[in-house]
Amino acid sequence: MQKRAIQGKGWLGWGLAMLLLASWSAQAQEWVYRVRPGDTLWDVTGAYLKPSVPWQRLQEHNRIANPYQLPPGSTLRIPLQWLDRQPANARVVALQGNAVARSAAGRDAPVTAGMSLATGYRLKTSPDASLSLQFADGSRLLLLGDSELLLDRLTRFGRSGMADTRLRLQRGRIGNDVRRLRGPAANFIVDTPTASSAVRGTRFRVEAGDDHTQTEVLEGRVAVDAPRQRGALLRPGYGAVVAAGQAVVRPIALLPAPDLSRIAALSQSAHPDLAWPAVDGAQQYRVQVSANRAFDSLRMDAESDVPRTTLPTLDAGRYFVRVRAIAANGLEGRDAVIELRIDDQPAPPYSIAPAAGSVVRTPDVALSWTQAPGAIAYDYEVAGAGGFAQPLAHGRVDAAVSARLPDPLTPGDYHWRIRSVDAAGKAGPFGDSLAFTVRPLAEVTEIDGTAAAGNTRDVTFRWPAGQPGQRYRFQMSRTPDFSAPQLDELVDEAQITLPRLRSGTWYLRAQTIDVDGFEGPFPAPQVIEVPCRWCRIGAGAGALLILLAL
Incomplete structure (x- = not known):
């Protein structure tokens, strides 16, 4: 069905209705009620219909032969114009900072948590404030700082659960969590000076600037329309920028959520530094901090030109951090959320x-x-x-x-x-x-030598044993620097048996090697003098006398 632009005051609502006609059919402007056990025509009429509509009209409209018997599970068709329309209120469920509510009569009052607001109230938030509203159908809205919002229409239809919620965002930014709307009379519409967004159950954001409107859809679908422009139905992960002079509202893919997995969940700093990998295509990042997972109110709402930020001073406790990338066109991407715990106790050292x-x-x-x-x-x-x-x-x-x-x-x-x-x-x-x-490594500082039993040609050198499993490297050299060892042997025990030694000066040392291959230091070498028929190892120098048979 081709949609045409509608001039005048009613273009917004009519344009949206045309755009969503395929999926949101009004079904001949009737609401279908399913009969519950014990229901009577009198009960249904009293709960949902205007006082001017008698129960007999409901009986006649549905061709009910016996008004005393309504089979449970059967349905009653009720024309929308028969439903009892009642004014509904919005309730302030959370507040951070300062905000002012101006009534339809022009009286100002400070906004307080729990405050009830009727149709015609205008809300203004200070730059560092945020507040959350809950509407008759359970839907919620987060109004950010330096924003102005008019509660244009707040209506509920008896006890049907249907509500007609229409808001006008004059400037600033809002986030919406709209419950799935059931029934042809239910509406949730956000108007701005340049565009209108209508939903029937979704999470989306709207920003009203001086000359443009931005809409970003996170869940569900949002119909975006504007005067003299062809509207669009935005799917999850898409947004749109509506500005004067455009011919078409074009869906634009939102940037992906930043990766916050490297941010530690515990911080001993009252104002921690956070950093994350850059998102391709991001010009800025929005960082929000809240004391609750629903982000009903914000302790921080700031933009950063780089993928890092320093949070404001926070008391010890649990917080939730939400970060999203902002593209060059101003559209804000998908959210990344982490839980962060602030602990004011001194942090342990590394x-x-x-x-x-x-x-x-x-x-x-x-x-x-x-x-x-x-x-x-x-x-x-x-x-x-x-x-x-x-x-x-x-x-x-x-x-x-x-x-x-x-x-x-x-x-x-x-x-x-x-x-x-x-x-x-x-x-x-x-x-x-x-x-x-x-696992100590004993330094071999003493080596004893004795002739091997029953063999006067061999000599055995011994030293203190280390830990079980450790091995030893035994070396003998003609020079004290061991640049060219004459003997270099690995042994499993703290001793080694050698054949007869040639005459002259000998230097010897032993090194401990641990079970994991770690090699201990070589100690200072010991010295022995071997004459041609006997060897003298000076006892005072940590050596001993060895007699050899030549």
């Missing part, structure tokens, strides 16, 4: 050492961490198999970012954790515990 899963090669364990904002001291705990209910070591460190445990740890598995303490003495939560293993 742990440095021992790192998670690391092996400490000495029983004398040192802890280290970063400087945390606002912290003047730190509490640490070290636990073994008994867990942190029975810590093996704990303490408080003032104005430092490291600590050495007071007592050595025996070989084994441990966990440690750290927390911050602020100037008021308040201790924050412990950070994540980190697991580490103590």
Whole structure:
């Protein structure tokens, strides 16, 4: 069906009705009522019809032979003009900041939560304010800062559940969550100076500028119409910009929702910094913060030229952050929402050492961490198999970012954790515990040599054994720098048996190798002098005398 532009005061409503005719048929301007158990014609007439319409007309219109028997599940056709139209009110369900309501009589009053507003009220919000209205059918509207909204018509049809809600957004921006409208008399229409948007159950946004109107559809469908322009039916994920001089209202795809997955869900900062990857095609971003998931009122509503922002100072608690990209044409894209918890306790520092899963090669364990904002001291705990209910070591460190445990740890598995303490003495939560293993690497500083039993030509060198599973590298060299070792052997035990040594000066050393392949340091070498018929290893120099049969 071809739609023509309609001039004059009634063009908005008629144009929208024509645009939505296929899916929103008025079905001959009748409302169909389904009979419930116990219903009578008198009950239905009293609940839904005008007082001037008697029950006999309803009986005649539906050709009911016995008015005393209405089969449950059957239907009654009721002409729309018979329905009892009653004025409805909108209720302020949430408010942030300041707003003024001017009645049809011209009296101003500050808007308060719970306030009831009738047809003709005009609402104006301050630049940093926001408020939510709930209408007779349960639909809701969020009015943003620096906006002006006229409640043009608020009507309900008896107890039918149908409502006729018509709003005029003079300037500013609104978000709408409209319940699915049932019945031919139900309407939800938003007019602006340059366009009109009509829905029957959807989530959409409207902005009224000086010379244009923007509509963005998130769920359902919205019919957008304008004088002397061909309208459009917008599907989810599409928007339209209506400006003077256009011939056609064109659907435009909205930008996708930003990716907020990298933003931490917990912040110890009262005004956290948020950042997210840029959205292709975005010129700006709108960031909104609310204390409730429905975003009935906003603690923050701001635009950012870059994909990051700093939130205003927030009290400790749970908040919801909503971010969307804004295209060059001004249309705002799909929403991304995350939950953010603000914790005013001092944040734990980042742990440095021992790192998670690391092996400490000495029983004398040192802890280290970063400087945390606002912290003047730190509490640490070290636990073994008994867990942190029975810590093996704990303490408080003032104005430092490291600590050495007071007592050595025996070989084994441990966990440690750290927390911050602020100037008021308040201790924050412990950070994540980190697991580490103590497995000392003994430094081989003493090597003893003895002749092998029953064999005067061989000699065995021994040194203190380390932990089970550790291996050793034994080296002998003619020079103290071991640039060209004459012997370089890996052994599984803390000893090695060698054939007779040639005469001269020898340097020897042994290195411990852990089960994970970590190699300990080589100690300073020991020295032996081997004459042609006997070897003297000076006891005072950490060596001994070895006699060899030549």
